[in-house]
Amino acid sequence: MSTAAPTLEVEDLKIIGIPSMAAIVEELSLEVRPGEILGVVGESGSGKTTLGLALLNYCKEGTRLGGGKVSVAGQQLAGLNWRQVRQLRGRTVAYIPQSPASALNPALRISTQLKECLSGPAAQVLERVRQVLREVALPDDDAFLARYPHQLSGGQQQRVAIAMAFTARPALIVMDEPTTGLDVSTQAHVLATVRSMCRTYDCAAVYISHDMAVVAELADRIAVMYSGRIVEMGGTAEVLSNSRHPYTRRLLLAVPDLLAKRPMIGIPGHAPSPLARPQGCAFAPRCPLADAGCGTVAPAATEVGPRHTVRCFKSEQPLPPLQLRNPSISSAPAAGRKPVIKIEGLTAGYGSKTVLEGINLQAYAGECLALLGESGSGKTTLSRCIAGLHHNYTGDISLDNSTLAPSSFKRTKDQRRRVQYIFQNPYESLNPRRTVEELILQPVTAVRGKVSNAREIVATALERASLRPDHARRYPDQLSGGERQRVAIARSLATEPEVLICDEITSALDVSVQSTLVDLLRGLQAEMGLTLVFITHNIALVRNIAQQVAVLERGRIVEFGEVERVFADPQHHYTQSLLTATPNFQLPDRLSTP
Amino acid sequence: MRRLLFRRTLFGLFTLWVVSLVVFLATQALPGDAAQAILGREATPERLAALREQLNLGGSLPEQYFGWLGQLLSFNLGTSLAGGTPVVSAVGPMLLNSSILMLCAAVIAIPLAIGIGTWTALRKDSAVDHVTGIITLVLASLPEFVVGVLLVLLLATGVFHLFPAVFVLVPGEQVWSNPAQLVLPVLTLVLAVSPYIIRIMRATMLEVLESQYVQQARLKGLPERTVVLRHALPNAIGPVAQVIALQLAWLIGGVVIVEFLFRFPGVGFQLIDAVTNRDLPVVQALVIVIAIFYVAVNLLADVVTLAANPKVRTAS
Ligand SMILES: Nc1ncnc2c1ncn2[C@@H]1O[C@H](COP(=O)(O)OP(=O)(O)O)[C@@H](O)[C@H]1O
Ligand code: SF4
Ligand SMILES: [Mg+2]
Numbered sequence: 042m043s044t045a046a047p048t049l050e051v052e053d054l055k056i057i058g059i060p061s062m063a064a065i066v067e068e069l070s071l072e073v074r075p076g077e078i079l080g081v082v083g084e085s086g087s088g089k090t091t092l093g094l095a096l097l098n099y100c101k102e103g104t105r106l107g108g109g110k111v112s113v114a115g116q117q118l119a120g121l122n123w124r125q126v127r128q129l130r131g132r133t134v135a136y137i138p139q140s141p142a143s144a145l146n147p148a149l150r151i152s153t154q155l156k157e158c159l160s161g162p163a164a165q166v167l168e169r170v171r172q173v174l175r176e177v178a179l180p181d182d183d184a185f186l187a188r189y190p191h192q193l194s195g196g197q198q199q200r201v202a203i204a205m206a207f208t209a210r211p212a213l214i215v216m217d218e219p220t221t222g223l224d225v226s227t228q229a230h231v232l233a234t235v236r237s238m239c240r241t242y243d244c245a246a247v248y249i250s251h252d253m254a255v256v257a258e259l260a261d262r263i264a265v266m267y268s269g270r271i272v273e274m275g276g277t278a279e280v281l282s283n284s285r286h287p288y289t290r291r292l293l294l295a296v297p298d299l300l301a302k303r304p305m306i307g308i309p310g311h312a313p314s315p316l317a318r319p320q321g322c323a324f325a326p327r328c329p330l331a332d333a334g335c336g337t338v339a340p341a342a343t344e345v346g347p348r349h350t351v352r353c354f355k356s357e358q359p360l361p362p363l364q365l366r367n368p369s370i371s372s373a374p375a376a377g378r379k380p381v382i383k384i385e386g387l388t389a390g391y392g393s394k395t396v397l398e399g400i401n402l403q404a405y406a407g408e409c410l411a412l413l414g415e416s417g418s419g420k421t422t423l424s425r426c427i428a429g430l431h432h433n434y435t436g437d438i439s440l441d442n443s444t445l446a447p448s449s450f451k452r453t454k455d456q457r458r459r460v461q462y463i464f465q466n467p468y469e470s471l472n473p474r475r476t477v478e479e480l481i482l483q484p485v486t487a488v489r490g491k492v493s494n495a496r497e498i499v500a501t502a503l504e505r506a507s508l509r510p511d512h513a514r515r516y517p518d519q520l521s522g523g524e525r526q527r528v529a530i531a532r533s534l535a536t537e538p539e540v541l542i543c544d545e546i547t548s549a550l551d552v553s554v555q556s557t558l559v560d561l562l563r564g565l566q567a568e569m570g571l572t573l574v575f576i577t578h579n580i581a582l583v584r585n586i587a588q589q590v591a592v593l594e595r596g597r598i599v600e601f602g603e604v605e606r607v608f609a610d611p612q613h614h615y616t617q618s619l620l621t622a623t624p625n626f627q628l629p630d631r632l633s634t635p
Numbered sequence: 636m637r638r639l640l641f642r643r644t645l646f647g648l649f650t651l652w653v654v655s656l657v658v659f660l661a662t663q664a665l666p667g668d669a670a671q672a673i674l675g676r677e678a679t680p681e682r683l684a685a686l687r688e689q690l691n692l693g694g695s696l697p698e699q700y701f702g703w704l705g706q707l708l709s710f711n712l713g714t715s716l717a718g719g720t721p722v723v724s725a726v727g728p729m730l731l732n733s734s735i736l737m738l739c740a741a742v743i744a745i746p747l748a749i750g751i752g753t754w755t756a757l758r759k760d761s762a763v764d765h766v767t768g769i770i771t772l773v774l775a776s777l778p779e780f781v782v783g784v785l786l787v788l789l790l791a792t793g794v795f796h797l798f799p800a801v802f803v804l805v806p807g808e809q810v811w812s813n814p815a816q817l818v819l820p821v822l823t824l825v826l827a828v829s830p831y832i833i834r835i836m837r838a839t840m841l842e843v844l845e846s847q848y849v850q851q852a853r854l855k856g857l858p859e860r861t862v863v864l865r866h867a868l869p870n871a872i873g874p875v876a877q878v879i880a881l882q883l884a885w886l887i888g889g890v891v892i893v894e895f896l897f898r899f900p901g902v903g904f905q906l907i908d909a910v911t912n913r914d915l916p917v918v919q920a921l922v923i924v925i926a927i928f929y930v931a932v933n934l935l936a937d938v939v940t941l942a943a944n945p946k947v948r949t950a951s
Contacts, residue, residue, distance in 0.1 A: 097854050102845070130856030138854075143847040148869040148945055157865075158855055189945040205855070 046115075047072035048212050048245035049096065054109035056091050056100065063315040065091050065104060066269045070342070073213070073245040073262075078236075080260030080277070081249045082292070084312050084551040085522075088269040089249045090139075093215045096247065097134050098126050114212040131158050135206035137216040141198035145190035151201050152186035158208040173204040176241070177234050195416075196227035200234060207238050214239070217249045224415040224578065229622040232259055251551055253296045254581075254626035257281060262348070265289045268312050268323035271342070275349030281628075285345050285356035288324050295556040297581035299625045305585050307557025311521045322353070330355045378405045381540060381572045382427060387436035389419075389426055396422050397596045400436070404540070404589070409566060409573035411583040411604070413619070414593030420576045421465075423593070424542045427574065428462040440540070458488040461533035465545040467525035471517040477503075478513040481532045488536055498535055505569075506531035507561055523554035530561070534569075541565075542574045547582070559586050580623045584608060592616050636947055643937050647930040654926040655707065658919055659700050689713065707923065713916035715909075722916045726905070730924060732810045733894070733901030737886055739817060740824035745879060748829040752836025753863065753871075756844060771830035779827040779889045783896045786819055786826075802899040810900070820897045827889050828882040835878045839871040846870075873943035880936030884929045 054069040066088040073079045081089050094101060096111060098118040111118045114133050121129065130136075138144035146154060155170045171181035177200040179185065190198055199219060206214055216235065220228040236259060239246050250256050256263055257277060264274040265288065273286040284290050288308075297305045310327040313319060321339055325331040335354060342350045380403035387400040397419045404410040412420045425431035427438055429449025438445045440459065446452050461484070464470035471480055481499050485492055492498065499513055506527040517525055526546055533541055543562070547555035563586060565571050575586055583590050583604060590607050592600040592615065599613040611617045694702070706713065712722035755764045774782065787793075791800035798818045804810060811817065843849060844867055852866040853859075891903030898904065902921055909917040941947045 094854075099850075099854060127856045127858065130854055132856060136851070136854040138847060138851055140847065144851040146848040146852065146866050146870070148943070149865070153865075157857060157861070189949060191946050192949065 045075050047074050048114055049073040049247070050110075050112045051096070052110040054092070054095060054111060055107035056088075056095055056104055057107040058103055058315060059105055061316055063318075064107065064269060065315045066095070068270055068342075069109070071264055071271065071274060073247060075212070075245050076239065076243045077262065078239055078246040078248055078260045080256030080263045081247060081266055082251065082253055082256050082263060083266030084553060085251060086312055086314065087266040088315075089251075089266055090217055092266070093136070093217045093247060093249050096213070096215050097130050097136055099130075131211070132209045133211055134213045134215065135209065135211040137202050137206045137214065137219045139218040139221060141202040141219075142190070142195065144202060145198055147190055150187055150189055151193070155186075155201070155205055155208060158205060169208060170204075173208050174201075176207070176238065177201075177204045178230075179204065194227075195223055196230060199223060199227070199231050203231070203234055203238065207242065207244075210242055211244060213245045213247070215247045215249070218251065219248075220255065221250070221252075225580070225619060226415070226622040228255070235259065253292055253552065254624040257626055258624045265292065268318055269315060270323070270352060271350075272324065272352045273350070275346060279346060279349050283346070283349075285349075285351040286324075286353045287328050287330050287355075287360060290360055291327075292553065293628055295553045296626050296628075297552075297556070297559075297579070297585050298628070299581045299584065299623060301581075301584035303628065305556040305559060305581075307555070307560060308553040309557060311523060311554070329361050330358055378408070380404060381406045381441060382410075382574070383437075383439045383442075384427070385437045385439075387423070387426060387434055387438065389422055389431060389434035389436075391422075391433065395596065397426075397434070400598055402591055402598065402601065404572050404574055406539075406572055407566065407570045408589060409562075409575050409587040411587035411590040412574065412576045412593060413578065413580065413583050413590055415578055415619075417595075418593040419596040420578075420593055421544055424462070424544050424574060424576050427540075428460055428542050429457070430462065454488045458536045459539045460542065461536060461538040461540070462542045463526075463529050463533050463544065463546050466549050467517075467522060467529050467546075468549065470529055471525055473517050475516070476513065477508075477515050477517070477520075477528050477531075480517075480528060481513075481535045484532060485535050502531040502535040505534050505565060507557075521554075522550050523557065526550060526554075526558060527561070530558075530565075534565070538571070540572045540574065542576070544576045545578070548577070548579075555582075562586065580608070580619060581626075592619070636941060636950060639941060639947065640938065643934055647934050650930055651923075651926055655704060655923065656700070658922050659703055662915055662919055686716075707919075712920045715917050716912070716914045722920045725917060726902070726920050726924065729900060729902050729905045732899070733887075733890055733903065735810055736817070736820055736824070736894070736899065736901060737883075737890060739821045740828065740886065741883060743821065744825040744829045744882075745832065747825070748832035749836050749872075749875070751829075752833045752875075753840050753868070755833070756837045756840035757863065759841060767833070771833050774826055775830035775834070779823060780892050780896055782826050783819070783823040783893055786823055787896075791819060800897075802897045804900050820893050820899050823893050823896075824886060824889055827893075828886055831882055832875065832879055836871065836875050839874050840867060843867045843871045869943060873940045876936045876939035876943065880932050883932045887925055887928055 050072045052070050054066060055064055056066040057063065058065050069092065071079065081092065083089050091101065091104060095106070096113070098111070098121070100106060106119070113129065116129065116133070118126070118129070145151070152170065155173070156166050159166045159169060170186070174181040174185070179197060179200055190201075193201065202219070219235070220231050223231065232255065235246070235248070238244070248256065248260055260277050262275065263277050263280040264271045265280070265286065266272070267288050273280060273284065273289045280289065281293070284293060291306070291308045294306045295308060308327055313323055313326070319325055319336065321336040322328070322331070323339070325335045328335065340352045340354050342352050343356070345351050345356055382402075382404040384400055384402040387397060388395060389397040400423060402410070412423060414420045422431055426434050426447075429445065429447065429452055432447040434447060440456060445456060449457055475483075478499050481502050482492075482495055485495075485498055500510060503510060503512060508524065508527050508531060512520070512524070512528070517528065520528065529546070547558050550558070559582065562573060562575075566573060573586070575583075577583060587604050589602065590600075590604045591598050592607070592613065594613075594615045600607055600611065600616050607616065608620065611620060710723060712726070714721050715725045751767060755767045758764050787800045789795065790797050799816050800819070802810075802816050802820065805812075849862060849867055852862045857866075887903075890901065891906060893899070894901045894903035895907055902924065905917065906921045908914075909921065
């Protein structure tokens, strides 16, 4: 870390939304020195993307600069005309977007997209392009250059995006969630590439992410954003081991522990939107330390250590002990357990393509079976076979020793009642034109016909999913992502099922929300004796919720057994590689005993 | 890609075959006697017999059909009942004239509409955008003969006297010998097809401009011209090509009306003439020609759409 003049300096930046004039980002100051990586973490909607784009003097549609100063490599962005801004973009500041699949132009060859970042003689430009491609460990031959984005894998696309950003040797690079949606092994490669590229070019970087574990591995400094402000900022080690803001601490506790030594604890409630920000400290409604004073004036940023600032009146106070709903999960299998779901010799595919082969599995009553695998490994297909949503399979799936028909239409009503399915994306799985009450009653009337005690069923389901009774009258778009997923859970619980299939139900949600959902599911498992089939690509989650795990690689189960045993001593090299690629985020001692 | 095109072409040929069947059934195999229908009640038996001979009305239905199809495929379209000239030489020049009319309209309308559509998308919600939106909506809702009549009133007979209101073809000259005469018919067609293309181009372009890759192109510091021409346009052209094809195919219907309105010597005018005169061979030939045009334009649109999509282009 150098002590040279900062590459990026932001002072009191404010960005407002039009026409609401609400501040999306406010009172934001930071600096990044050459060769330094600043990690910006926060929940979705906290203003991370808005901030990132502002560093390139770019305002998304519907937003406007409301004041403050940004200077990059000594240039004040506000003082530049549009021609100079264009010169600055790509050359002095480069941007790596969240989803490379949508940020690379589908109609242009990657050579075109890489070359256009540079000007100069064609041969020189081409030579430089080949050089960066080699640096991000991609082929540099003509055949590769002639490819279109759709001819690359997700990881390759993201590396092309990284190459694109580094081509013109910028002084500052802004990365907005560049690994979200990538598999862990791909993510590990991409992070290593980012790190080495920043070092090679002595380039300052702003790395935006909602994933504390990733930021902790990569960044030199961390800025925690909440509702448009930086609530805590300091050196990585300092922020992790000596975090002062209650939000930072809760955020750290929400990260699932790869070893499952401590429970994951979500943050109840959700972040306010810029339009409905409370007066005073924005975190007050969720803060365990809040008192009357916090609700009147917003705390200013105060220095609590070298280059370590916090916005909290009570940064000296420790967090009160947390109330844990389910302090521990019994990881030891109970004696005399019996399988509820049994899968034997299952082979499934789409058309002539086989995606699952020779699957043998059991899920035991009252336990959680995790299906772990990277995207495309066949997890969802397997769960859809169990739920009767995918019929094109051979082999045998049985529920309590009676074989299930492949199509859910051919299953008995009781069989359908007993197995319920929750989809990955709560933004798509709930019909926006139905109220929560109607949504919850749908599966009930489907298996039981008209019911007399509808109100009661809805009330119980809502309560089980930790929703308020008044949620019943709302429509899905009046709910946050976490609340929507709870509605999906409530809907599946309404039929009193025995088996609940959860397909990546937390992957579209923030870490803090993910933790509360996992906590909820574990509670339900204990109270109702539910059997869970939990599909995920996240090892840490598996360790925190499941008793059994099946690791899937390209349609085959490479390892199956008790979670403890599988991860303590992984036999298959694929499981081993997954374990090494996952960031192992360990909490500092001071925080680890809530 | 090649296989896909091959399949589309086969499908096009199949469509043409179906059209030939329909044309045949609708004109020759009608219940009753086609010759009688053409010549009317007062026809003499000799003339009826001669016409039946000429129209291949002897033999069973399949025999009649295949005889007719064979003639069609060898470009032997028979002789016009009205003029007594061979159908090919009667239809040929008219076809050329109409093609010129449509070509002029297309060559002006397509780039113009794509340009205006892109431009209004880039100036979304500005005054130009709103005004264009209203004008295109009004034009799209007016039937083309109303547009034609209004143009005539405005530019030929009423306010200004810039262009002739009807087309007069001096014998021995070509339709393009006097370009001023072409202006109004072409303008009518341009105004008839452009609004749809403008509106769909604007909508598609807006979607593309909001995409991540256009934002990324801007963040790379590319000049706005490059962003629009290189990054946005190629992605918008594919979906729009389909609409353009539909409009062109529709153009031939508009041509019939426009030619009638301006008394332009083309297939549309001739078709109306032939129908009134019950000139069966000419009607058959014209309908088939129009069908071929439909199929060809749609095939062309498929080619453009496929070529604009690298996923299809690169698939082996
Ligand atoms: N035009 C706008 N008017 C009002 N609020 C907006 C506007 N655009 C975005 N927002 C809000 O600004 C907040 C920050 O958005 P964003 O920067 O995308 O956050 P992040 O990247 O952290 O998820 C969100 O709550 C979003 O709803
Ligand atoms: S200022 Fe008050 S409400 Fe805000 S974080 Fe600190 S203690 Fe909590
Ligand atoms: Mg974002």
